[in-house]
Amino acid sequence: MAETARRPEHRYGNRPTMKDVAARAGVGLKTVSRVVNGEAGVTPDTERRVQEAIESLGFRRNDSARVLRKGRTASVGLVLEDLADPFYGPLSRAVEEVARAHGALLINGSSAEDPEREQELALALCARRVDGLIVIPAGQDHRYLEPEMKAGVATVFVDRPAGRIDADAVLSDSFGGSRAGVAHLIAHGHRRIGFIGDQPRIHTATERLRGYRAAMEEARLDVEDSWVSLGPTDPERVREAVTAMLSGPEPVTALFAGNNRVTVTAVRALAGREHPVALVGFDDIELADLLGITVIAQDAAALGRTAAERLFRRLDGVEEPPAQVVLKTTLIPRGSGEIPPPPSA
Amino acid sequence: MAETARRPEHRYGNRPTMKDVAARAGVGLKTVSRVVNGEAGVTPDTERRVQEAIESLGFRRNDSARVLRKGRTASVGLVLEDLADPFYGPLSRAVEEVARAHGALLINGSSAEDPEREQELALALCARRVDGLIVIPAGQDHRYLEPEMKAGVATVFVDRPAGRIDADAVLSDSFGGSRAGVAHLIAHGHRRIGFIGDQPRIHTATERLRGYRAAMEEARLDVEDSWVSLGPTDPERVREAVTAMLSGPEPVTALFAGNNRVTVTAVRALAGREHPVALVGFDDIELADLLGITVIAQDAAALGRTAAERLFRRLDGVEEPPAQVVLKTTLIPRGSGEIPPPPSA
DNA sequence: CTGAAAGCGCTAACAA
């Protein structure tokens, strides 16, 4: 039986190794390594022989082995909430671009807003020895990452801060953005404004609610309990919240939507109504311009880029205390936020 | 100097290994391995001692080493065009879910519609020894993957077929979908219909154009050269194409948009016009329902899921000849496609 | 039930 055929089945579908190439080219193992990695110190003639052997054998360097030896994987992990959410696509892409510029690959996974799954994913990535980790937290306690960070896994949190540990974070100004949005509605004459947001355990949800309350308070407006609804962002729940706030003797005249999922459903829910209801949403949405939806825009790509750049700066050995970077948001008036309250109100 | 401190710097930020755990627990290396992997044959007492050592040292198994030994990486690669495109988000997420169900992680990268970058990425993933590869081709020649596939990297193409090699592919019915869309416009009275699509080297672009031509021919309608425009899908180019087709003595009365990027720009370009122009777009878009945009919907998530399932079936050792799976598309009438031509036409 | 030894494919260090 031939040498090659005797190899154990588990060997990556029996791919040739540097040893095989060396044998074929009649050179030493290290010479093959030199050629493969473009190191100096190989005669053109030797190099050619090695190259031929590589071609004919279909050799490709096994990076698993390389990684084991070098101690760096040239890959970063990204744990986000849902790759299918239009907010995370551009963010993810931006991280990828930065990673690529640094010669690293991106491994990413969705937590589906489940803290356990977030942890499972993040730790799996650590076990793979990613050089760095970018996390959009689903959970509120990240002490589980402390040993990993101490052991050298650079970690940056995005969109939401880490819970119970001190770590880098890149955030949008949820509080300020939402305060500005609500102030905008107030400036257009509204007094009864509803807030529909994500689950209260999500940092951005409570921050945006805080912004809402701040704007109301600054205008000396009381907030009734029935005007605030936090919870999952599935269409049913949001639709019910909208309906509830618009019913009764004293309905709200305007709505502030806490994120893109809420905005989309709110727009649909409001579409069929007799009297127009003012709306401002957090996050920009594709085609919102055509629908005239006023939004507080945040730059998802900038969020990802900033976080990734910070990560690679850490990987390059820059030592600074952990810091939070907060990116500004922009109010984009497009019509829905400028609808005045009905005269009767 | 202590043992630990003497370790070379490159060792993953000096993380403890099984050897360290073994020393600490006063057991053999293999016993640690058994505990870590939940293998049978360890006394509860020994197990407890090992667990304690693991905790106190903050040990986490190094999967790089494991992979090297086992020959399987439990990861799959996904090469797509642009993670930021709303079409690829759900596709990517679907692949991820299937991978997760099989205990695998997802490494993904964007080719930015550049064939060289596609190849570079795909081969980098092969070097990492991903168990399988899912590729949304940017290029038209995938012979470069042949050695990898022969060497055992299961590969499935999605959205577009592989070029010049025989391989599995999961596609949407671009031809049929676009033929149905154009036939729909014809049924609503249009005779002069424009087609704006992606670059001609992209398979789906030409297939959709073919569907357009087929529908026109079936209705015995001639197609003027100026009614067809293929090219990059950036807003400027598309906007110019729209303007051109709607100018002159005999403008088109309806447009068929070849993909979601084109549709979005076309809708914007048509928004300001005096006379409404009929429009059908390939791909559904968020909020298209509210804007009344008639589309040929394809199921991006199903595309990803189907491809990933096929991939894992191959990884499980199922041997079948490569096949193409074509998923049906759905015409969703919402108004824009049902606008009749102006009486003058 | 437990552990020692070999080796996965590569790179670093050192010889020749």
Next chain:
DNA sequence: TTGTTAGCGCTTTCAG
């Protein structure tokens, strides 16, 4: 310029 040796941290094999 080239080759040899010794690991990287783990799993496999096989012997206690």
